[in-house]
Amino acid sequence: MDNQPTAPRTALSIRGLSKTYKGGLEALRDVNIEVNEGEFLVILGPSGAGKSTLMRCLNRLVEPTAGAIFHQGREITSPKQNLRDLRRQFGMVFQQFNLVKRVSVLTNVLTGRLAYRSAWRSLFYSFPQADKRIAVECLARVNMEHKAFQRADTLSGGEQQRVAIARALAQQPAVILADEPVASLDPKIARQVLNYLKQISRELGITVLCNLHQVEYTREFAERVVGMSRGTVVFEGVSSQLTDEVLHRIYYRDPGDADREDAE
Amino acid sequence: MTAPAFDSVVAGALREEAGIRNRRVLKACGWTAFAAGVLYFTATQIGMKPAALVAGLPFMWDFLTRLLPPDLTYFQYLVGATIETVQIAIWGTLLAVLFSVPLALLGARNTTPHILVFHATRMFLNALRSINELVFALIFVSAVGLGPFAGVLAIALHATGMLAKFCAEEAEGVEKGQVEAMQATGASKLQVILFGVIPQVIPAFISYTIYRFDVSIRSATVLGLVGAGGLGFSLIKTMKLFKYHETATCILVIFLLVLVSDWICAKLRARVL
Amino acid sequence: MAAPNVSAVASGMPGADRILRELQSRKTWRVHHLLLAAAAIAFLTWCADAVDLRPREVIYAIPVIGEYFARMWPPKWQFADNLWQPAAETIYIAVWGNVIATLIGLPLGVLAASNVTPSGVVRNGAKAILNLFRSISELIWAIFFVSAVGLGPFPGALALGMNYGGILGRLYAEAIENVDRGPIEAMQATGAGRLQVILFAIFPQALPQFVTYNLYWFEVGVRSATVLGMVGAGGIGFELVTAIRLFEWREVGVVLLLILGMVTVIDFASTYLRSKIY
Ligand SMILES: Nc1ncnc2c1ncn2[C@@H]1O[C@H](COP(=O)(O)OP(=O)(O)OP(=O)(O)O)[C@@H](O)[C@H]1O
Ligand SMILES: [Mg+2]
Numbered sequence: 001m002d003n004q005p006t007a008p009r010t011a012l013s014i015r016g017l018s019k020t021y022k023g024g025l026e027a028l029r030d031v032n033i034e035v036n037e038g039e040f041l042v043i044l045g046p047s048g049a050g051k052s053t054l055m056r057c058l059n060r061l062v063e064p065t066a067g068a069i070f071h072q073g074r075e076i077t078s079p080k081q082n083l084r085d086l087r088r089q090f091g092m093v094f095q096q097f098n099l100v101k102r103v104s105v106l107t108n109v110l111t112g113r114l115a116y117r118s119a120w121r122s123l124f125y126s127f128p129q130a131d132k133r134i135a136v137e138c139l140a141r142v143n144m145e146h147k148a149f150q151r152a153d154t155l156s157g158g159e160q161q162r163v164a165i166a167r168a169l170a171q172q173p174a175v176i177l178a179d180e181p182v183a184s185l186d187p188k189i190a191r192q193v194l195n196y197l198k199q200i201s202r203e204l205g206i207t208v209l210c211n212l213h214q215v216e217y218t219r220e221f222a223e224r225v226v227g228m229s230r231g232t233v234v235f236e237g238v239s240s241q242l243t244d245e246v247l248h249r250i251y252y253r254d255p256g257d258a259d260r261e262d263a264e
Numbered sequence: 265m266t267a268p269a270f271d272s273v274v275a276g277a278l279r280e281e282a283g284i285r286n287r288r289v290l291k292a293c294g295w296t297a298f299a300a301g302v303l304y305f306t307a308t309q310i311g312m313k314p315a316a317l318v319a320g321l322p323f324m325w326d327f328l329t330r331l332l333p334p335d336l337t338y339f340q341y342l343v344g345a346t347i348e349t350v351q352i353a354i355w356g357t358l359l360a361v362l363f364s365v366p367l368a369l370l371g372a373r374n375t376t377p378h379i380l381v382f383h384a385t386r387m388f389l390n391a392l393r394s395i396n397e398l399v400f401a402l403i404f405v406s407a408v409g410l411g412p413f414a415g416v417l418a419i420a421l422h423a424t425g426m427l428a429k430f431c432a433e434e435a436e437g438v439e440k441g442q443v444e445a446m447q448a449t450g451a452s453k454l455q456v457i458l459f460g461v462i463p464q465v466i467p468a469f470i471s472y473t474i475y476r477f478d479v480s481i482r483s484a485t486v487l488g489l490v491g492a493g494g495l496g497f498s499l500i501k502t503m504k505l506f507k508y509h510e511t512a513t514c515i516l517v518i519f520l521l522v523l524v525s526d527w528i529c530a531k532l533r534a535r536v537l
Numbered sequence: 538m539a540a541p542n543v544s545a546v547a548s549g550m551p552g553a554d555r556i557l558r559e560l561q562s563r564k565t566w567r568v569h570h571l572l573l574a575a576a577a578i579a580f581l582t583w584c585a586d587a588v589d590l591r592p593r594e595v596i597y598a599i600p601v602i603g604e605y606f607a608r609m610w611p612p613k614w615q616f617a618d619n620l621w622q623p624a625a626e627t628i629y630i631a632v633w634g635n636v637i638a639t640l641i642g643l644p645l646g647v648l649a650a651s652n653v654t655p656s657g658v659v660r661n662g663a664k665a666i667l668n669l670f671r672s673i674s675e676l677i678w679a680i681f682f683v684s685a686v687g688l689g690p691f692p693g694a695l696a697l698g699m700n701y702g703g704i705l706g707r708l709y710a711e712a713i714e715n716v717d718r719g720p721i722e723a724m725q726a727t728g729a730g731r732l733q734v735i736l737f738a739i740f741p742q743a744l745p746q747f748v749t750y751n752l753y754w755f756e757v758g759v760r761s762a763t764v765l766g767m768v769g770a771g772g773i774g775f776e777l778v779t780a781i782r783l784f785e786w787r788e789v790g791v792v793l794l795l796i797l798g799m800v801t802v803i804d805f806a807s808t809y810l811r812s813k814i815y
Pocket of ligand 1: 022023027050053213
């Protein structure tokens with residue numbers, strides 16, 4: 001693994017990305033971000049900044065209106081890109097966990113393997129032994145293997161999120177996209193979940209992009225931070241550079257500022 | 265606030281209340297008059313007269329005395345018909361389940377392969393729903409002959425329309441997050457349906473299927489009136505032979521069967537949900 | 538793609554084997570599962586055989602049924618002229634069936650609701666009557682009323698009223714039992730009498746539910762009313778039976794299309810009205 005801090009390789013490069021939703025709302029405006037291989041990058045911003053939209057553009061749950069995204073040098077926003085191939089390289093973790101509630105924890109993790117298997121086999125809800133092994137090992141990574149046979153909706157929020165991380169991991173992804181993974185958890189559990197994500201990033205060299213809106217967690221966990229406000233990147237740097245002035249720029253920019261910056 | 269000002273506020277409020285009340289009363293009178301007109305017109309159209317009802321009372325009483333008491337010895341001849349009624353309902357519902365799963369997926373906005381397929385499926389389901397089991401039974405009796413087979417098909421078609429529409433609506437109402445999570449793993453469209461939609465729909469589907477079975481039992485008790493098997497056939501046969509005490513037994517058995525099925529189905533549904 | 542970092546996930550992990558073994562043992566079919574499955578299949582096969590549902594029959598039936606429906610095409614449109622009156626009658630029957638059902642269901646429903654009627658005897662009596670009305674299909678009621686007041690739509694409306702009165706009565710009772718207790722207690726605290734509590738605390742809360750049920754069962758009633766004519770209780774069912782008896786399939790087609798149109802329009806109207814209630 002060449003993951004030397006001196007010469008980081010670029011995993012993702014987002015160039016001139018814009019998204020205007022139907023109805024004319026500009027959620028992203030000319031976003032440029034470089035993400036290094038294996039890093040734990042936090043995207044910080046207030047509600048409505050466009051963080052989720054950015055993540056969804058990465059695995060194309062949302063189609064960007066302009067700009068391009070390159071993953072390991074390949075353009076993944078091109079129309080030729082196979083969606084199935086793309087999405088299985090990006091594991092996603094959601095704020096609301098989004099586990100399939102009525103099935104077991106293990107089956108939930110196994111759904112991370114769906115993109116590798118034919119739909120016909122899925123018709124019988126059956127998975128190969130190799131997939132089961134991967135699923136159990138991913139569960140073990142987040143210390144949830146003892147709940148493998150329990151129904152997902154019987155778990156606590158923190159446990160559900162750990163299972164969701166295991167599901168993303170079961171995809172054997174190159175990148176994990178965590179969209180406010182701790183917004184519905186209490187502080188203690190939130191730190192635990194973020195620790196798991198960070199550990200995964202460090203030990204497996206998986207690039208993690210994590211949306212957060214809390215500054216403390218960002219300071220604690222981020223290797224690098226991208227600050228967003230109203231659809232644009234307003235800060236890029238390490239977490240020690242998050243000064244009051246920077247935070248003010250991210251959180252309290254008054255409406256006129258955006259236009260003034262554009263004019264410059 | 266000074267006393268006169270207070271009084272004028274109160275008076276104003278009371279005036280306003282009176283105004284609102286008057287408008288309400290007027291509106292209510294309008295609607296009542298409209299409803300009364302409709303009811304009066306329809307009553308004349310279908311020959312509804314209280315006098316006819318009163319005049320009919322002695323005949324009803326007469327008929328009732330001829331029915332009662334039920335001839336309990338006839339019960340032994342109804343065991344077979346009762347079992348057949350249940351069997352018709354079982355297979356009618358089972359076939360409906362088999363048909364309705366694919367139809368529901370084609371007829372739900374979020375799982376249909378194409379919007380035109382969606383509209384065509386919904387139209388077909390509406391047709392199945394609109395047409396009563398007995399109408400289907402009449403047609404099928406002509407096509408495949410007298411007997412329970414026609415009844416099974418009739419119940420299956422009508423119940424398919426009901427079940428599939430219900431299931432399609434449930435599928436449209438599933439939690440989006442779970443579906444999105446499946447899409448995000450790179451699952452194909454079919455896999456998203458299998459893992460993101462179906463597990464969410466299953467409990468309601470099972471519960472509604474049980475309800476539909478209960479309704480099908482009730483329908484199956486009258487299919488015999490058009491020769492499509494079950495208890496209804498005994499009912500109409502004994503009536504045609506003027507053996508009213510036996511008819512009463514049929515009605516009693518139907519009543520008990522529906523009651524028992526209702527009770528069991530309610531218990532089962534409570535366990536599913 | 539297989540980025541180098543990914544394979545690390547699948548490197549062996551202690552404890553995983555134990556869980557995989559447990560998974561294996563959970564998945565295997567136990568003897569009683571197999572017995573249960575066999576019993577279910579045997580039972581269903583027995584049922585299928587009893588109702589003449591055999592593969593040969595089904596394969597034979599499908600084209601035959603298709604042929605019968607094909608005979609309905611093209612519909613004999615001029616027959617529709619004979620149908621307007623019976624179609625309207627069908628709806629009138631459903632309207633009056635609904636009214637009678639409400640008149641029967643409301644008092645019985647109130648008497649059957651546990652939070653309004655304290656006497657267990659009265660309650661169970663009301664429930665028993667509702668059950669009797671509900672369990673006997675409208676067609677059987679129709680036969681009864683036809684023999685009492687003669688052929689025509691009037692006994693049809695009475696029949697619908699009895700059957701749906703039983704259904705609505707039970708639903709009303711449930712709606713009454715499920716109202717919020719707070720307003721009832723508040724009303725009782727003011728010293729209001731039983732009837733006042735019913736009128737001012739219970740009915741206003743349950744009314745939207747009542748209206749919803751009435752509209753829904755009116756829709757169902759229209760569908761039922763289309764077959765009452767089979768036993769001489771008025772409506773379009775009589776024309777349908779006659780056309781089928783005379784093998785006038787193209788006329789049957791017109792009747793079916795008309796029923797379809799009628800029910801669809803009423804469904805739309807009723808769904809719209811129900812959406813307006815809340
Ligand atoms: N599907 C959509 N259609 C239209 N507008 C949308 C859609 N999704 C998001 N938006 C809008 O785009 C803007 C950015 O939303 P986004 O969800 O990306 O923000 P966010 O930073 O993730 O906020 P939050 O912290 O609330 O999740 C918001 O104003 C939102 O209302
Ligand atoms: Mg968001």
